[in-house]
Amino acid sequence: MKWTEADIALFEKEKEYVDTVVLPLVPISMTNNMKTIVSMGEYISIISNELERQLKGRLLLLPAYTYLISEEQTFKTDRLKKIEVELHKGGIKHIITLTADVEWKQVEDQISSALLWMPAIPLEHMDEQYKMETVSAQVKQVLQFVTNTWQSNINS
Template sequence: MKWQATEMDTYLQAKEYVDTAIITLVPVSWQTEIKQTVAMGEFISIMATELEKQFHGRVIQFPAFSYIKSEESPSRLARLEKWEAELKAGGVKHLVYLTSDSEWKLVENELNGMLIWLPTIPLEHMDVSYKREVISDQMKQLIPLMTNKWQEA
């Protein structure tokens, strides 16, 4: 399910089955590496949407956790911990973070969820059929990660 009012009716009716939050970690920069930063966010948003489609009814795709690229890691983590506390208090059992920002790999052990880092694949100049193929290939790798996460619990 997505973070939309129309989807929340469904969530409220089937809340016991929805136990996983998908949160994209999206950097923002308006001074350096602007295009690369935008491409990161665009790519990871597409992947999150596709993941939500695959597991609709089991996951909720939350709004992106956005941060200034130059924000210090402790500050970023403190803000994210508040999200984690809110979601856990609301009954979310599994947190899945998607990002193309490799800096998150440095603090992965401090997260209370599973971090999935995907290198950005520039989709802007691809034709539609090739873009679909690339996304499909990525999904073939993500789906087992998700199902393994649930089996561990």
């Protein structure tokens, strides 16, 4: 399910079965390495949307958490923690954050969500067939990560 009016209506009806959200972490910069930063966000968006498509009805894809690449990490982390609190208050048990920004790995132990860092693969010059194969392989790994997150909560 996506953050749309139609999907949220379904989410509210099926809330007891949807306990997972995916939150893409997407950096913004108009001054530093703009193309690289855009590539990171685009890659995470593609992976997130494909994950939602494959697990529709089991998770909710939130709008991207955007932040300035130049922001202090503590400020970005504090804002993310506030989002996590809001989601938990709303009954969400599993928060999966997806990012291509390695800086988030440094604060992984400070957040309650399951952080998955994936280095962005530049898709710009790939032919469509190879691009789809690459994305599919990455999504398969993310699906395993999500499944493991669900399993670890069952076993603990």
